[in-house]
Each structure stands twice: as structure tokens, then as C-alpha cells.
Amino acid sequence: MKPARWACCSAPGAAAFARDAVRAVVRVAAAVLAAGGAALAMAAAADVGDGVIELRRAQLLVQDTMTPPPEHAAWQPVELPGWRNATTWYRLDFDTARATEATRGSWGVYLPYFYGGGRLLVNGEPIALIPEIGSGHRVRWERPQLVVIPDALLREGRNTLHVRAAIAHLPSGARLPRVTVGPLAELQPMHDRRLFWVRTMPQVTVACCAVVGLFVLAIWLRRRDEVLYGLFGLAALLWGVRTLTFVVELLPESWWPYWRVLYHGATGGFIIVMTIFSLRMGGWVRPWLERALVGYALLGPLAYLVSGGNEQLIGRWWIAGTIPIGLGMVAISVAAAWRRRDAATVALMLGIGIATASGIHDYMLAWGSPWLRAVAPEWSGHRFFLLHYGADLLLLVMGAVLTARFIQTLGALEDLNRTLESRVAQRERELEQNYARVAALQRENAAADERQRIMRDLHDGLGSRLFTSLSRVERGELDRTAVAQSLRECIADMRLALEAMAPDGHDFLVAWGNFRFRWQNELDAAGIASQWQVDAPDDASDDAIALPPHCGLQLLRIAQEALTNTLKHAQAQHVLVRLAARDDTLVMEIVDDGRGLPDEVPAGGRGLDNMRSRAQRLGATLTMQSSRHGTQLRLELPLGSPAAPADTTAASAVAAA
């Protein structure tokens, strides 16, 4: 049942279902316990089935012999259940005449408990021999005994049953319950019922506690902050160990002290762990109190070892000390339930209350409380120890409460995830907006940079050219043709700028194509044969030469200046214009076969200086060779030059816009 509960909570999606399931489990558990109580009560009832004889009186004789004392010995009459502090013989008489014909058949003797073992004889003949303490082992029979009486032994009328009740260490002394004699068919169910409650249940409890305890402790080991899980796992394990001491009925003599230490440690430990659990569950963390409680828990087993196994001291007095602790735990749980007022703490309070009450009941039963015997003589005669069931119920409640918490946590986690997701989404949106803002800003900056360049260019290029022309026209230095020529140069310069700044991207070859188209016509018109070569990388992408527009413009200006010189002054026949982009270097060569540069720079011919300063600004090297057989201009521009990348990014930001 418990493992199944834990298994179902591992599916977080079924949170609501699991919550209902936990409630159902609690209800079922309560019902089972109520039914169990009823069954126990039924088993305790004196008046049982047809032809069944319950023997409430016997004769006893304290005598440690293997054969029953003779008839004439000093037998004493006694009411059952009987108890003597030494191995005792009991003699019980019963009359089969009371049995009807119909119920005849196989008969048996049923002993609800027979802790120390011993012998049973019917009419002097042994019918059962149940191991007793001795020869290196100890016994502690929790199970009920059902012994078959061979038909041949049973006489019509009066029969005698001799029982040797051997002394046991726990519970101490030799005890004989009320003995039931009757047809097996009637006795078997009584025996089975008791067997289930006092033996099968503990076995199941041991298995469940081991599985659940280890499982929960494993969870706790991975999640140390979840102290409640750790406490619950520990409580389950301790309870399993304690119950195990009831399941093992026969063990070697030498193990006995350790066995008892284990028993006491587990019992005390369970109570203490439960107390700490209920404190923590109520939200009280009191380290000193917890340490004191743990100290008390350790005190019992230690004292047992030190005192050489003083059962009286530990079993009676130390265990008694746990009763106020248990009551304190009840008080704590009541306070917690009052404070929290939720189903979990109320259920825990009820569980702790029931467990504590059954613990007190067991304590009184174990030590033969006269008060209990007076209040419930029949019940106490059956010696049902209730803590087994009370503690099981408590563990069940704890498990249910923790499971509910676990499921709640999962639900909270899911909520949290949803909140987080929406927050992340919101953050993403904000980031996107930020990014867009930054990008817009970058674009604006880039655009501003570009505008600045264009303005500077207009100012230095077209502007200064126009102003020079204007002043020369005003001084009357220029005739009509010269003015037209000057204006044409201005237009050509503007055209160049437009070509370079065309929105076709950064492919210098596009601008170069337009430049070539225009200049070839001009050179043709002037009768200069031009040869154009483009030697660009032949890679897969494109034979593009990526250059920021203003770089391209400067290159075109230099080329235009050089070609203008060729056209105007060189008196050349041929011109070779070569553009090559190899190994990250752009080379532009303009070679003519004219008369070369004049020795002195002509008036107004600042062209050469202009070309040099432009090349310098680009980070390019310009070499000029001039002779009487022609002029050769060579410009080398490293494509990865420091000036270019910064400009390229700015330009690409513009392009991205």
C-alpha cells in the first residue's frame, strides 16, 4: 500500500488525482483499523463457536519437570490467565460430553499466546513440544498455538490437559492464557485471526517500513533540506527494526543482549524521532530540545548495556520516561493543529494521539497494570498489544501528509515554472526591445558617421571645386569653355559620389563597372585606346570586392584624378587600367604611354597631392613613376587594413537597416 502511494506521486501531472488518492488511503486505513479493532474484540469474546470450551480455571504447580506432577501433588486452583515467576505446570480438565455428536471429529487446543514455549499433554500423552529457552538459544513466541489432539487420545467424558509453561524472559515469567478446546474447524479461524494480527501484520510492517524508509531516506540524502523526509524515513526504519524484534521468535543466546538493545533503541528512537517530526511539522525548530530528546533516546540502550541487561530498569523506567515525551508530542501536535488548522496537521494530531494512547495501553498491559485489569479484565486477558497498529497508522498518516506536501510542492513548482516562463518571455521581449533600440542607435550612429563623411566629402570635393571655379569666374580668369569644363568636372565628381554611394551594397566592382563605362566613353571620345583589366578572386561567393562606400569613393577619386591627368596632360595613345584583388590586397594600376608628369607642378594642379592624401587616409600606399615614355600609378590597399574594418561594421549596420 505504501509503496504504491509513493509510486503514484512520482507522476506530477496527476497531482490532483494523487491528492484525492492520499485522502482515500487515509480513510481506508482508518476503516481498516476500525475493522481490525472490531475483529480483535470479537476474538476476545468469551462466548465462541459451537462445541468450543474455554477453560478459565486451572490447577497449577510450580515445578520444573519434563513430566507433569502426579494427581496427588500440591496443585493450587487458579483463574486464567495465570502467571508465575518460574516454569509452571497447569492442569486443566474438560468434558467432551458437552460436545455434540455433530461437532465431533478432530479436536484441538488453542493457546492465544504461549511466550516461553513448553509442553502439552492430553490424558498423559504428549501432543506438543514447543521449544523453550535453553541450550544456547532464546525463544519469544509471539504467535498463537493450535495443537491437534489425536482422536485416539480423546476420551468420552472427562479429559485432562497438562500444560508445561516454561519461563520466558519477555514478558517475564511463565504465563498461561485462557485455553480453548474444541473442534479444529472452530478453533482454526480463531487461531488464524490472531496469527494475522500478531504475526502477519508485523511481517508486512517490517517489509513496508524497510522499503518506504529506505526510499524516503534516499530522497532525503539527495535533498538534505527536506528534514521532514529524513525524519519520516528514520522513523519508518526504526519502527521496522522494532517490529522485526517481534517477528524473530527464536535466536541464539549470544545475540540476545544486542537484540534487546536494538529493540530499546528502536522504540525510544521512534518516539523521539516522531516528537522531533511533530515539532518540525508544527514549525518549531528547537535544536537544544532536539538534542536533549536524542540524548534521552540514546540513554536507554546505553543504560541497558552498562547495567548488563537490566530489563526492569530499562523496560520499566526508561520506557516510562517516553510516556511524558509522547504526551508532549500529543500536546505539540494539538498546538500545531490549532495553529495551522489544515487537514495535514489535524490528521497528524489524531495519528499521534492514537499511537500515544496505544503505547500507554501497551505499557500498562506489559507491566500488568492493576488499573487496566480492573477496567477491562476480558480485554487485558487477551494481551493484544496495540502500538503495532497505532504506529502503523501513524506512519501511514505521516506518509500521506508528506506525500500531500510533496504533491503541493510539485504544484507550486509548476506554478513557479509558469511564472518564470512568463517572466523569461517578458524579459526576452524587453531584451529584444533593448536590442532593437541599441540596433537603431547603432544604425543612427552609423548613418550619422556616413552623413558626416558625405558632408566632409562635399565640403572638400565638390564644394571647394565650385568655390574655386566661382572665384576664378569672378576674377574673369575663365572663358566659357573653361567654365563649362569646370562644371562638367563638378558633375563628374558628383556622379562619382553617387556611383560609390549607390545602395547596391559594398561591392566595389559595381561602382567600378559604372566608372569604367563612363570613362571608357570619355577616353574613346578623346581618341585614347583604353584597356581595362579586372582580376578579382574567383571564389564561390562572388567575385565581389567588399569595400565600405566611402573607401570605394576615395579609390574612384584617385582613379578619376589619374585618368583626368592622362586625358588632359599626358597626350597618351594608350591607357591600361588594372584592378586586382589578391591575398587581401587591392591593387589599382593606371599606366599610360604619355609624356609623363611635367617637372614642375602646373598651376591649380594639386591633383597629385590630393591623390596622395586620399591614399594616406585610406591606409593605402601610392607609388608614381613618371618618365618621358609614360606614367605609372600604383595603389596598394590592404583589404584588412585597420581603417577598413571599423568602417565596414558601420557600413554593414547601415546595410542591415
Next chain:
Amino acid sequence: MSVSVLIVEDGPEFMRRFSDAVLADAGLSLAGAVSTVAAARAMLDATRPDVMLLDLGLPDGDGVEVIRHAARHHPQCDVLVVTMFGDDGHVLSSIEAGATGYLLKDAMPERIAAAIHEVHAGGSPISPGIARRVLQRFRVAPEPAAATRAAPPAAPDASPLTERETDILRLVAKGLSFETVGQVLGISPHTVVTHVKRIYRKLAVHSRGEAVYEAGQMGLL
């Protein structure tokens, strides 16, 4: 038989310049010189000129409307768009509207007359920038190294351009003159000019087809 020319230009200086160029050429006759869209339409219908010189920015509307009018009602009329720099977007949209050439505003008078004769004779000028735009318009990769690489795989929507036309556009886009293009391709410059004119027609048809398709998409047809 002289070529009759209609001039549509709102700037008086340039109208005079163009008129002078036409009048100075014995092979040309001036059909009219107007400065508005409305007048241009009226004169087109009235005089049915052989060639129209058209500036796009007119006071009462867009010169492209005049081109459309001419293309629809007077397909025999060649339209030369007057442009400042020759490769702007206006030229392309004019060609798509049905213009068959363009003329630079600062062209020398003899160049103006020559251009009119050329366009009437069936030729069309084209600058590298426009060639590039045309290639983009037909979604043809603009710059494969034609010599070293195999012909590009046919685009899914097959370009209406022939291989020869595409080659011409690519070479022109590189800045080669018609003469050089002719040398490279082993054809006469005149043939190059004819090809370019055909490319212009295709562009106009292509854009009209697209317009029809898009109008259909928008539910106008």
C-alpha cells in the same frame, strides 16, 4: 523622312537645350515641347511622334503615367527618359513602364541627337547599374565567372531572358562597352544593341505580367 520628336520637360533651360539639339539635326523634327502630363498625353494623341523625350518629374503628375499611355496607345513611339545620372531606380521603373532608353541630362547636344537616332533605329543604351538591376529583377545570379563555370542551373521560375541576353547583361554590368561586349561574345555591337532593346521589351512585359498577376491576387481583376 525625319524622325518626329516630342519633348516633355518642365525645366525651361533643359527644354530649350533639348529643342535646340533636335532642331539642329536635320534628321529630326520637333513635334512639340510640353511641360505637363496632360499636355503630353494630348500631344501624343494629336501628333503621334516617333520618339518622346520625357522628364519624369512633372508638375501635374508622374512621367511614368505618360510612358504607360504611350506604351498602350502608341506602341510605335520610342520613349527616352531624361535622367540626371542614368542608373537610378526611376530609369528601371520607366523601362518597366515601356520606355526603351534614357538620356543623361548633361549630355552634349550632338549626343542627344545621336541617342534619339539610336533608339529610333532600334537600339537602347544601358549602364552597368541598370544591367545589374535587370539581372536582379529576373533573379539571375549577377556575377558568375562565366568563363570558368558551367551555366548556372536553370532557376525554378525560368528567366524569360535567353542565355545570350543574360551574358550581355553580365558583361555590361561589369562596365564593358557594347563594342567590348560584342568582341567578347563574337557579335557586332549593333547586335548587342538589338539584344538590349529586346531585354527592355521583356522587362516591360515581365513587369506587366507581374502587375496582372498581383492585381489578380488582390481581387482587382
